[in-house]
Amino acid sequence: MTELIDDALHILKENKYKITKQRKSLLTYLSQYEESYVDVTVVDDYMRNQYPGMSHNTIYRNIKEFKEMGLVEQRMNGERACVKYQCDFSHKHHHHFICTSCSKVVELDSCPLGYFENQLPGYKIEEHKFELHGICDECQEKLVKS
Numbered sequence: 001m002t003e004l005i006d007d008a009l010h011i012l013k014e015n016k017y018k019i020t021k022q023r024k025s026l027l028t029y030l031s032q033y034e035e036s037y038v039d040v041t042v043v044d045d046y047m048r049n050q051y052p053g054m055s056h057n058t059i060y061r062n063i064k065e066f067k068e069m070g071l072v073e074q075r076m077n078g079e080r081a082c083v084k085y086q087c088d089f090s091h092k093h094h095h096h097f098i099c100t101s102c103s104k105v106v107e108l109d110s111c112p113l114g115y116f117e118n119q120l121p122g123y124k125i126e127e128h129k130f131e132l133h134g135i136c137d138e139c140q141e142k143l144v145k146s
């Protein structure tokens with residue numbers, strides 16, 4: 001876990017951000033969510049509890065900066081923004097499988113973009129979202145047992 005934080009702190013420094021107590025504890029808190037997403041309002045509540053003087057704006061801005069630096073990943077769950085700790089700092093672009101039963105997130109190795117690019121010669125694809133949903137192996141085992 002500490003090693004995980006060290007890498008993130010290193011990236012913060014590279015991006016010329018000061019390592020404040022608040023940023024460090026925000027990162028430490030988020031590092032618990034490497035395998036699942038957490039609602040940003042939950043993160044906000046936690047931080048406001050730890051640092052009553054910290055404003056919502058500051059917390060949301062920090063999360064946004066972390067996202068831009070590739071320290072966290074964000075997705076929308078309906079209307080709600082959720083974040084998780086970056087799966088892999090050296091492999092920023094990747095996709096996920098998300099278990100609909102336990103919400104576990106699994107990092108996928110490959111990106112299907114090339115496959116579609118081949119079908120659209122001469123086009124410029126500017127954005128893509130790809131996510132697999134289903135039941136993970138552990139949940140399937142539990143289903144069989146119960």
Ligand SMILES: [Zn+2]
Pocket residue numbers: 073086087088094095096107
């Ligand atoms: Zn990921």
Ligand SMILES: [Zn+2]
Pocket residue numbers: 099100101102103104135136137138139
């Ligand atoms: Zn599962």
Ligand SMILES: [Zn+2]
Pocket residue numbers: 093094095111112113128130
């Ligand atoms: Zn991709």
